Amino acid sequence: MFINKAFNMKYLSIFSILVFTLFSSCNNPSKTVNPEEILIQRIDSLNKAGYDITDYHAHLKGGLTIEELLEHSRTSGIRYGVAVNCGVGFPVQNDSALSAYYRSMKDYPVYQGMQAEGREWSTLFSADSVALFDYVFTDAMTFFDKEGRRNRLWMKDEVFIDDPEDFMEYLVTQIETILSTEKIDIYVNSSFLPDTLQSKYNELWTNERMQRVVTALKNNNIAMEINSRYKIPSAKFIKLAKAAGVKFTLGTNNTDANLGYLEYGLEMIRECDLKPEDFWKCKK
Ligand SMILES: [Zn+2]
Numbered sequence: 001m002f003i004n005k006a007f008n009m010k011y012l013s014i015f016s017i018l019v020f021t022l023f024s025s026c027n028n029p030s031k032t033v034n035p036e037e038i039l040i041q042r043i044d045s046l047n048k049a050g051y052d053i054t055d056y057h058a059h060l061k062g063g064l065t066i067e068e069l070l071e072h073s074r075t076s077g078i079r080y081g082v083a084v085n086c087g088v089g090f091p092v093q094n095d096s097a098l099s100a101y102y103r104s105m106k107d108y109p110v111y112q113g114m115q116a117e118g119r120e121w122s123t124l125f126s127a128d129s130v131a132l133f134d135y136v137f138t139d140a141m142t143f144f145d146k147e148g149r150r151n152r153l154w155m156k157d158e159v160f161i162d163d164p165e166d167f168m169e170y171l172v173t174q175i176e177t178i179l180s181t182e183k184i185d186i187y188v189n190s191s192f193l194p195d196t197l198q199s200k201y202n203e204l205w206t207n208e209r210m211q212r213v214v215t216a217l218k219n220n221n222i223a224m225e226i227n228s229r230y231k232i233p234s235a236k237f238i239k240l241a242k243a244a245g246v247k248f249t250l251g252t253n254n255t256d257a258n259l260g261y262l263e264y265g266l267e268m269i270r271e272c273d274l275k276p277e278d279f280w281k282c283k284k
Helices: 002-027 035-048 066-076 095-105 164-181 195-204 207-219 235-243 263-271
Strands: 054-058 079-086 111-116 135-138 142-144 150-152 223-227 248-251
Touching (some): 035 066, 035 263, 054 111, 054 135, 054 223, 079 095, 095 111, 164 195, 164 207, 207 235, 223 235, 223 263, 235 263
Parallel strands (some): 054 248, 111 135, 223 248
Antiparallel strands (some): 142 150
16 A cells, blocks of 8 residues: 555656646747747737738848848848938939939839938929839938038037027927928938937927927828837827827838847837827828
């Protein structure tokens, strides 16, 4: 009896260890699942739930080829819009270069985007050439200030901030002017602030200033980009825009060959409870 009991206990404990090991390996997949796979799964489930996860702000930069971008699209489940930078000092500065670029890209299965640079872009390109593209976007990172100085907000030595409050007032007015006068579909790098002001983002983007931008977007039927490179705009800004009925796009604005997985955009979809209908859709 005692021997039998000991014998049974031994096999019972071996069985328990076996069950525990199997259970653990099923419920502890961390040793095999990497962060990229988690993001890919998240993108897949969003696409299946009716979202069309598209990065409308990709560039062929840092040696990235269109074939590599398409391969990344296949593995990530992200659709792409590839944009060319057009304006003074950029690779495309006139109509013939713009249409030549378009012809070289038009057969690839991506959206064709035009990134309009600086405020001079609308005088450099004809409406017919611009219309070749699926969409046009711009940001408010380049403008002339009250003193006539050309500011480029992402360049440390080309930003002139005499007073942060004055700078913000001027910037918001610039954004309103751009959104109401330039023929664009998406406002990208939205709410970007220069390096020296970024730590004060929440303080400088007051409700009143955010509301002015939201109103300009809504009145002109322009979508707002949620940018994964700069992690802007803030969730508060996005919620304010959503409440006003503004549509959103996701964008990376990659400067090198790494396209990533729209991490910040995915985070904001969750945090701001964005639905498929909150997103702008390319009509072409
Ligand atoms: Zn860009």
